[in-house]
Amino acid sequence: MNALLDDLNPAQREAVTAPPGHYLILAGAGSGKTRVLTHRIAWLCEEQGLWPHNMLAVTFTNKAAGEMRERLGHLLHQPTRGQWVGTFHSIAHRLLRMHHQEAGLQEHFQILDSDDQIRVLKRVIQELELDDKRFPPKQAAWMINGWKDEALRPEQLPAPKQLHDHHWHAVYRAYEAACQRAGVVDFAELLLRAFEMLNQHDALRMHYQQRFQHVLIDEFQDTNTLQYAWVRQLVGSDGLAFVVGDDDQSIYSWRGAQVENMQRFLSDFPGARLIKLEQNYRSTGTILKAANALIERNQGRLGKQLWTAADSGEAIDLFGAHDESEEARHAIGQIMRFVEEGAKLRDCAILYRSNAQSRAFEEALIQKSLPYRVYGGLRFFERAEIKDALAYLRLLANPDDDPALERALNMPPRGIGDKTAEQLRNQARQAGVSQWRFLELQPDAFSNRARSVLSQFVSLIQKLRAETHALNLAGQMEVVLEHSGLRTHYEREQKETRLGADSRIENLDELLSVAARFQADAPERDVGSSELVTFLSYAALEAGEGQSQVWEDAVQLMTLHASKGLEFPLVCLSGLEEGLFPLQRAIDEGGQALEEERRLAYVGITRARRRLLISFAETRRRHGEFHYARPSRFVGEIPKSLLKELRPRGGHAQAPRFGVEHMETPSIRLGARVRHARFGEGIVLAAFGNGEHARVQVNFADVGTKELVLAFANLQLV
DNA sequence: TGTACCCAGGTTTTT
DNA sequence: CCTGGGTACA
Numbered sequence: 052m053n054a055l056l057d058d059l060n061p062a063q064r065e066a067v068t069a070p071p072g073h074y075l076i077l078a079g080a081g082s083g084k085t086r087v088l089t090h091r092i093a094w095l096c097e098e099q100g101l102w103p104h105n106m107l108a109v110t111f112t113n114k115a116a117g118e119m120r121e122r123l124g125h126l127l128h129q130p131t132r133g134q135w136v137g138t139f140h141s142i143a144h145r146l147l148r149m150h151h152q153e154a155g156l157q158e159h160f161q162i163l164d165s166d167d168q169i170r171v172l173k174r175v176i177q178e179l180e181l182d183d184k185r186f187p188p189k190q191a192a193w194m195i196n197g198w199k200d201e202a203l204r205p206e207q208l209p210a211p212k213q214l215h216d217h218h219w220h221a222v223y224r225a226y227e228a229a230c231q232r233a234g235v236v237d238f239a240e241l242l243l244r245a246f247e248m249l250n251q252h253d254a255l256r257m258h259y260q261q262r263f264q265h266v267l268i269d270e271f272q273d274t275n276t277l278q279y280a281w282v283r284q285l286v287g288s289d290g291l292a293f294v295v296g297d298d299d300q301s302i303y304s305w306r307g308a309q310v311e312n313m314q315r316f317l318s319d320f321p322g323a324r325l326i327k328l329e330q331n332y333r334s335t336g337t338i339l340k341a342a343n344a345l346i347e348r349n350q351g352r353l354g355k356q357l358w359t360a361a362d363s364g365e366a367i368d369l370f371g372a373h374d375e376s377e378e379a380r381h382a383i384g385q386i387m388r389f390v391e392e393g394a395k396l397r398d399c400a401i402l403y404r405s406n407a408q409s410r411a412f413e414e415a416l417i418q419k420s421l422p423y424r425v426y427g428g429l430r431f432f433e434r435a436e437i438k439d440a441l442a443y444l445r446l447l448a449n450p451d452d453d454p455a456l457e458r459a460l461n462m463p464p465r466g467i468g469d470k471t472a473e474q475l476r477n478q479a480r481q482a483g484v485s486q487w488r489f490l491e492l493q494p495d496a497f498s499n500r501a502r503s504v505l506s507q508f509v510s511l512i513q514k515l516r517a518e519t520h521a522l523n524l525a526g527q528m529e530v531v532l533e534h535s536g537l538r539t540h541y542e543r544e545q546k547e548t549r550l551g552a553d554s555r556i557e558n559l560d561e562l563l564s565v566a567a568r569f570q571a572d573a574p575e576r577d578v579g580s581s582e583l584v585t586f587l588s589y590a591a592l593e594a595g596e597g598q599s600q601v602w603e604d605a606v607q608l609m610t611l612h613a614s615k616g617l618e619f620p621l622v623c624l625s626g627l628e629e630g631l632f633p634l635q636r637a638i639d640e641g642g643q644a645l646e647e648e649r650r651l652a653y654v655g656i657t658r659a660r661r662r663l664l665i666s667f668a669e670t671r672r673r674h675g676e677f678h679y680a681r682p683s684r685f686v687g688e689i690p691k692s693l694l695k696e697l698r699p700r701g702g703h704a705q706a707p708r709f710g711v712e713h714m715e716t717p718s719i720r721l722g723a724r725v726r727h728a729r730f731g732e733g734i735v736l737a738a739f740g741n742g743e744h745a746r747v748q749v750n751f752a753d754v755g756t757k758e759l760v761l762a763f764a765n766l767q768l769v
Numbered sequence: 770t771g772t773a774c775c776c777a778g779g780t781t782t783t784t
Numbered sequence: 785c786c787t788g789g790g791t792a793c794a
Contacts, residue, residue, distance in 0.1 A: 111783070111784080112783065112784080113783090113784085138783085138784065139784080140783085140784045141784085144784095162784090164784080165782090165783090165784085237784095238783080238784045239784090241784080242784095273783095302781075303781085303782080303783090305780085305781065305782090306781085306782065306783080404780070404781080405779090405780050405781070406780080406781085407779075407780090407786090410786095427782085464770065464771095466770090468770080591784085592784060593784085594783085594784080610780085610781065610782090611781080612780090612781045612782065613781090613782080634780060634781090636780080637780095651781085672785075673779090673785090674778085674779060674785065674786085675785030675786080676785085
């Protein structure tokens with residue numbers, strides 16, 4: 052028998068060796084889904100005599116794509132060059148580069164990241180003379196991306212019912228025009244363009260349908276409407292789809308993911324079969340029991356039960372802290388104990404619902420002098436100084452790139468103010484050309500001073516172009532940094548503000564070495580693209596690591612969302628409080644929203660390999676105000692027998708007291724039961740302000756939540 | 770052009 | 785409470 056199958060369990064083997072057909076692999080957390088995906092490809096090659104290039108493998112993140120490529124390299128005993136393994140976006144991008152003409156794009160089109168997109172939208176909204184308070188650029192980005200994810204162009208939108216909608220549609224149209232003029236595409240556009248291109252060009256579509264006999268998709272529960280349509284399109288009538296996902300780990304509905312796509316797959320793809328992977332190789336039996344018990348509360352699941360051949364392991368620790376700092380101290384105490392038992396700091400993760408919660412943990416970690424790493428935040432290629440440098444390179448690659456030009460125009464400052472920039476923008480738009488083109492065509496369309504600074508800018512770019520013409524990527528980068536004045540500018544800034552180690556200059560130097568490395572590694576070059584264009588695409592599509600010192604042994608802090616796909620020997624799942632996790636919004640909405648919160652809890656629990664600590668705080672400062680909360684319903688949904696309560700609850704001994712000074716009223720605690728003359732009895736949920744302005748939020752049994760001014764409410768403690 | 774203050778707003782995030 | 789963005793001045 053094929054050695055590929057040696058280390059697979061029966062269900063995995065069934066999936067890997069399944070006869071030709073469409074398959075939905077329902078793969079639970081830690082059930083080896085990536086292994087199944089890669090082995091399937093290898094098996095098709097070895098047993099069915101197919102070539103790797105007859106397959107298309109799609110993931111959501113670069114990291115997942117990288118992992119898959121690496122594992123495939125091992126299995127196939129050959130480098131994975133030329134193989135189509137990548138993210139939805141990178142594959143769409145590749146198609147567009149190869150067929151830019153059919154897609155209606157200029158050859159050296161650039162990619163707009165979300166930050167750039169918002170800048171462009173801000174301009175567009177200004178140009179339409181709309182109030183950016185009523186039409187916030189961020190919301191515009193959100194809406195436009197949403198429309199694109201639904202494959203809706205402005206013409207296809209339902210007719211606006213109100214003036215407001217009418218304006219939004221106008222923003223969408225103007226934004227599209229601006230992007231087209233500048234030759235830039237945003238992330239959602241990559242997918243939509245590629246989809247439309249294949250739709251409109253039968254020959255192209257048939258070519259790729261024929262070429263990709265097998266289409267394999269990872270994390271299928273995260274696909275949106277457009278991605279689903281895209282998969283159907285590429286599979287066509289003769290191709291075969293092999294999709295892997297877990298409906299219980301669908302936590303991205305808020306950005307357009309449709310879990311329904313899993314059910315839909317079974318009916319849309321003829322003869323599609325479902326294979327479940329339920330054996331878990333990650334966690335202890337106890338942890339899995341907890342996860343199963345929790346997720347069973349959700350309706351309409353495809354349904355699966357994780358099991359393990361491993362021991363049941365230790366009980367799950369449950370800790371009810373008085374406040375968030377005690378919660379943090381306790382978690383860190385557990386981590387230190389775990390490390391004393393021989394674990395590494397990097398084996399320990401602290402997970403939370405929202406980023407703001409990291410603070411208390413960071414403070415506690417600093418106090419104990421433990422190194423830690425917070426996930427999220429600015430990535431390398433998103434840093435301002437990096438984007439400044441890249442803006443020049445983008446201009447060299449494509450002078451029509453307006454967003455890049457606007458960025459480079461006055462960075463470093465060279466006296467081209469907002470007024471001049473606005474004039475240039477407006478005139479170029481009226482002339483229907485890019486800003487660079489306008490500068491070339493009509494350099495005299497400005498006042499004397501503006502004309503002189505603008506012409507200096509034009510000569511600078513022309514000089515850079517001439518100087519970089521014959522250079523390789525790293526050389527071009529070097530020239531840009533030196534001659535644009537960026538390096539000098541940031542050096543001066545560094546001197547003046549005496550910035551510390553993580554300075555902008557160091558980042559610029561890092562950019563140089565990234566470019567040198569990129570060149571040396573010579574990743575597969577897109578057909579007809581220069582090294583520079585390839586690098587710029589890479590920078591946009593792969594924003595890089597969030598922080599340096601990834602190699603350092605440190606406690607890992609991240610949101611639950613960021614933890615998906617990872618695993619840790621010890622997991623501290625924090626903030627299990629009604630109103631925080633699940634969030635109040637989800638509680639108010641109920642239904643799907645609440646179920647998604649539960650899936651998030653499920654994701655958190657299933658990250659843990661050996662030990663799990665679940666904690667909550669009775670009081671917590673949020674936005675500077677004290678809040679009181681009951682333990683999360685999710686705690687109650689885990690069978691008591693699996694939990695070890697580290698401190699039996701009862702009494703809020705240290706909850707802060709609130710009162711009005713110099714008054715007879717006894718001070719009031721969060722969580723205290725109080726009586727009001729008119730509203731009856733209730734529980735104090737939150738307290739704001741102090742002195743005579745002190746207010747409390749009370750949840751009354753009869754009339755619901757009210758906010759009262761303490762000095763007048765005359766509350767009695769019950 | 771840069772800096773000081775004021776105010777709103779504060780889930781989750783990849784590409 | 786803290787951050788980011790916007791406005792008002794030097």
